[in-house]
Amino acid sequence: MELSEILTPELVLFPLEADSKKDAISQLVDILKQNGNLAESTEAQAAVFRREELMTTGVGKGVALPHGKYAHIEDVLVSFGISKNGINFDAIDGQPVHIFVLLLTPEKYPSKHLKLLSKFSRMLNIAECRQELLAATSATEIINILVQYDQTL
Numbered sequence: 001m002e003l004s005e006i007l008t009p010e011l012v013l014f015p016l017e018a019d020s021k022k023d024a025i026s027q028l029v030d031i032l033k034q035n036g037n038l039a040e041s042t043e044a045q046a047a048v049f050r051r052e053e054l055m056t057t058g059v060g061k062g063v064a065l066p067h068g069k070y071a072h073i074e075d076v077l078v079s080f081g082i083s084k085n086g087i088n089f090d091a092i093d094g095q096p097v098h099i100f101v102l103l104l105t106p107e108k109y110p111s112k113h114l115k116l117l118s119k120f121s122r123m124l125n126i127a128e129c130r131q132e133l134l135a136a137t138s139a140t141e142i143i144n145i146l147v148q149y150d151q152t153l
């Protein structure tokens with residue numbers, strides 16, 4: 001699955017203006033609804049919050065990969081956000097999070113879910129990728145950076 005098929009500039013919150021974990025997740029889910037990808041956002045947010053209660057998705061190095069399984073969609077949905085100030089996301093390294101990738105996947109596609117999580121995790125583990133994303137000046141530039149790194153994995 002190519003990132004350019006599922007992540008467009010309209011699904012990038014740049015800048016992400018949230019001041020809490022809950023607010024960041026809510027905004028990342030809401031952008032999916034605003035762009036017609038979700039019929040409603042309350043249940044989808046609840047799915048992500050439930051997953052977050054099990055263990056933080058703040059994976060360290062300024063990155064969070066909040067995700068959840070949501071039955072009322074037909075395919076994987078992704079939104080992306082960059083917070084210039086950083087947000088306390090209970091990350092495993094205790095550092096603020098600046099880069100957010102939110103994934104919603106239908107329960108019928110567990111392998112897609114794992115493949116996308118793995119793809120974003122590998123990509124965002126590359127220091128240069130994170131640096132380029134944080135230096136980006138537009139949603140389109142962010143998408144281009146992600147697609148470029150996706151092609152090298």
